[in-house]
Amino acid sequence: xxxxxxxxxxxxxxxxxxxxxxxxxxxxxxxxxxxxxxxxxxxxxxxxxxxxxxxxxxxxxxxxxxxxxxxxxxxxxxxxxxxxxxxxxxxxxxxxxxxxxxxxxxxxxxxxxxxxxxxxxxxxxxxxxxxxxxxxxxxxxxxxxxxxxxxxxxxxxxxxxxxxxxxxxxxxxxxx
Amino acid sequence: xxxxxxxxxxxxxxxxxxxxxxxxxxxxxxxxxxxxxxxxxxxxxxxxxxxxxxxxxxxxxxxxxxxxxxxxxxxxxxxxxxxxxxxxxxxxxxxxxxxxxxxxxxxxxxxxxxxxxxxxxxxxxxxxxxxxxxxxxxxxxxxxxxxxxxxxxxxxxxxxxxxxxxxxxxxxxxxxxxxxxxxxxxxxxxxxxxxxxxxxxxxxxxxxxxxxxxxxxxxxxxxxxxxxxxxxxxxxxxxxxxxxxxxxxxxxxxxxxxxxxxxxxxxxxxxxxxxxxxxxxxxxxxxxxxxxxxxxxxxxxxxxxxxxxxxxxxxxxxxxxxxxxxxxxxxxxxxxxxxxxxxxxxxxxxxxxxxxxxxxxxxxxxxxxxxxxxxxxxxxxxxxxxxxxxxxxxxxxxxxxxxxxxxxxxxxxxxxxxxxxxxxxxxxxxxxxxxxxxxxxxxxxxxxxxxxxxxxxxx
Numbered sequence: 001x002x003x004x005x006x007x008x009x010x011x012x013x014x015x016x017x018x019x020x021x022x023x024x025x026x027x028x029x030x031x032x033x034x035x036x037x038x039x040x041x042x043x044x045x046x047x048x049x050x051x052x053x054x055x056x057x058x059x060x061x062x063x064x065x066x067x068x069x070x071x072x073x074x075x076x077x078x079x080x081x082x083x084x085x086x087x088x089x090x091x092x093x094x095x096x097x098x099x100x101x102x103x104x105x106x107x108x109x110x111x112x113x114x115x116x117x118x119x120x121x122x123x124x125x126x127x128x129x130x131x132x133x134x135x136x137x138x139x140x141x142x143x144x145x146x147x148x149x150x151x152x153x154x155x156x157x158x159x160x161x162x163x164x165x166x167x168x169x170x171x172x173x174x175x176x
Numbered sequence: 177x178x179x180x181x182x183x184x185x186x187x188x189x190x191x192x193x194x195x196x197x198x199x200x201x202x203x204x205x206x207x208x209x210x211x212x213x214x215x216x217x218x219x220x221x222x223x224x225x226x227x228x229x230x231x232x233x234x235x236x237x238x239x240x241x242x243x244x245x246x247x248x249x250x251x252x253x254x255x256x257x258x259x260x261x262x263x264x265x266x267x268x269x270x271x272x273x274x275x276x277x278x279x280x281x282x283x284x285x286x287x288x289x290x291x292x293x294x295x296x297x298x299x300x301x302x303x304x305x306x307x308x309x310x311x312x313x314x315x316x317x318x319x320x321x322x323x324x325x326x327x328x329x330x331x332x333x334x335x336x337x338x339x340x341x342x343x344x345x346x347x348x349x350x351x352x353x354x355x356x357x358x359x360x361x362x363x364x365x366x367x368x369x370x371x372x373x374x375x376x377x378x379x380x381x382x383x384x385x386x387x388x389x390x391x392x393x394x395x396x397x398x399x400x401x402x403x404x405x406x407x408x409x410x411x412x413x414x415x416x417x418x419x420x421x422x423x424x425x426x427x428x429x430x431x432x433x434x435x436x437x438x439x440x441x442x443x444x445x446x447x448x449x450x451x452x453x454x455x456x457x458x459x460x461x462x463x464x465x466x467x468x469x470x471x472x473x474x475x476x477x478x479x480x481x482x483x484x485x486x487x488x489x490x491x492x493x494x495x496x497x498x499x500x501x502x503x504x505x506x507x508x509x510x511x512x513x514x515x516x517x518x519x520x521x522x523x524x525x526x527x528x529x530x531x532x533x534x535x536x537x538x539x540x541x542x543x544x545x546x547x548x549x550x551x552x553x554x555x556x557x558x559x560x561x562x563x564x565x566x567x568x569x570x571x572x573x574x575x576x577x578x579x580x581x582x583x584x585x586x587x588x589x590x591x592x593x594x595x596x597x598x599x600x601x602x603x604x605x606x607x608x609x610x611x612x613x614x615x616x617x618x619x620x621x622x623x624x625x626x627x628x629x630x631x632x633x634x635x
Binding site: 118 | 382383386388412427430453456469471473476497500513543559562585626627
């Protein structure tokens with residue numbers, strides 16, 4: 001159910017961006033945004049987790065690491081890994097060891113309680129903290145790319161402690 | 177697209193005769209303390225006045241409609257209509273500054289063309305105005321417009337200044353802003369900021385999939401247009417002091433990095449070639465260099481590179497996050513933020529990276545420092561509570577300018593009197609605050625807005 005909604009949201013978003021992709025300076029306002037509740041997490045992490053996923057695919061990764069196994073969470077203004085984070089990354093490393101040709105992107109994110117530029121640097125720290133740990137677990141650095149989104153792509157679009165906790169994260173993204 | 181080809185010629189003297197040189201203007205204008213007048217309805221009713229304290233007495237100033245010597249059609253409309261619109265813009269600019277209380281244009285006596293240079297002072301003294309602004313709009317044989325702009329002392333029944341602006345019809349609003357700038361300068365002794373533009377990030381859509389586009393507009397929201405189409409997230413645009421280029425950060429192709437956008441051509445190129453994330457760019461005062469931040473394996477430092485190209489020079493080397501650099505107006509120093517001491521604080525260094533020293537010591541963190549064009553203040557975001565504040569470059573005299581909701585990312589008006597910033601954590605708006613009075617005002621944008629950058633006064 002959730003996945004269906006997400007796929008619809010992706011389709012809508014793609015059609016929205018496709019409409020203006022060829023125009024550098026359009027005269028009109030951009031289209032009205034899609035409904036927030038239908039918007040998808042930007043972890044770009046939707047894969048087919050039903051049925052039998054293709055080995056080495058995103059769906060395979062998500063099923064292997066389990067719910068929330070693709071991302072680790074951080075304390076406020078911190079990029080330190082705790083035991084839970086390391087266990088999560090161990091699960092990712094085990095899967096990556098089985099598919100040594102798969103390359104991943106690690107996205108670092110921050111909550112909204114930091115200035116925009118500081119949060120870009122903080123997201124970079126978090127993504128690199130995950131990268132360095134995975135490297136220590138045998139994942140070669142050449143397979144990992146990091147990108148910081150700062151506070152630009154929250155997982156939960158609310159302003160409260162629970163949302164902020166979900167937004168301070170590093171997400172390991174396997175290509176489709 | 178070639179909007180930067182300036183067609184304005186300022187004609188002082190040639191058209192209107194010499195401005196009275198050396199006539200003391202500040203004299204005879206003691207701003208008597210009066211109760212703040214009610215907000216006037218008018219063409220700026222999109223602006224929400226939110227006086228947060230310390231308001232100074234605003235000077236009542238009459239701005240009647242401006243006549244035309246001969247009605248003529250132009251591409252921007254008839255000269256009679258333009259005269260009315262120019263007066264409205266002048267009044268709105270003066271009101272926006274917070275230092276004036278414009279009276280009119282509507283409701284004031286009609287001014288005939290001969291009266292522009294020979295005012296009927298009696299008709300305006302009844303309004304309580306201390307100063308009177310008159311002017312005219314004339315179509316010239318070459319197709320351009322002349323906007324005449326006169327400043328009078330009502331009680332003293334004397335002319336304080338006159339100036340003419342010759343513009344192409346499509347730049348008619350600029351002539352009005354330049355008229356207002358000249359009035360502001362004559363009556364306050366400081367430079368104006370009305371003939372300026374804002375580059376900012378236009379926002380729409382839900383927070384998790386926000387569409388962010390570069391947009392540019394006049395400081396009052398007019399002449400708005402988009403520079404990017406929203407396919408890729410863009411952040412933190414800044415004007416080059418020479419106004420030929422804009423630097424900003426883009427996520428184009430999911431490669432976050434600093435770009436240079438040329439206003440004339442509409443073309444962008446990366447500032448430097450690197451696989452690392454580059455961000456937080458700002459120009460040097462001479463427009464020849466850009467300082468920016470680069471994250472390398474989780475460590476962010478401030479670098480400098482020539483706009484023309486070359487190898488970046490690393491200016492900081494602490495293991496912490498060093499970002500948000502901004503030059504002093506003479507180019508000799510840079511203020512930046514660093515968490516090297518354990519929390520986000522402001523530091524100043526020489527332009528070559530030497531003599532780094534901390535200047536902020538108050539409670540809570542400090543970020544996004546921006547040096548005032550006058551050099552006397554540094555604006556910042558106080559991260560505990562997200563307020564905009566200012567301090568002296570040595571860290572003394574800290575003052576918080578905004579209250580209430582979330583604010584970040586200050587940018588200075590070219591005269592150093594006002595600061596524009598982003599308000600709102602999830603849905604951004606542009607606001608500005610008068611540094612002296614603390615009066616804040618929303619800047620109208622068609623959609624949400626963030627990361628404003630104020631241009632210098634246009635040429």
